Amino acid sequence: MKQENPTIVKCPQCKLPVVWGDVSPYRPFCSKRCQLIDLGEWAEEEKRIAGAPDMSDSDGWSENQ
Structure with missing residues (x-):
């Protein structure tokens, strides 16, 4: 069975x-x-998906705290 009106995308x-x-x-x-x-x-990396900032890049964050 064929679909009469196919979906068209850009x-x-x-x-x-x-x-x-x-x-x-x-x-x-x-x-x-x-x-x-x-x-x-x-x-x-001209395109990317936005996400939460990396915690290791935050000021004041340390594994030793």
């Missing part, structure tokens, strides 16, 4: 429409190129 890199399904092996990306560009941005 490629996070180039914003081209991408069918969310088996016909798009690199989803949510439109191509391997966009997928690798995104991976490179994460590897170079």
Whole structure:
């Protein structure tokens, strides 16, 4: 059974429409190129997920206290 109206998303890199399904092996990306560009941005730490600050970087914190 095929879905009549496939879900369409925008490629996070180039914003081209991408069918969310088996016909798009690199989803949510439109191509391997966009997928690798995104991976490179994460590897170079151009993209990151915000989180709690590292306690070891805080002023006044010590394991000896």
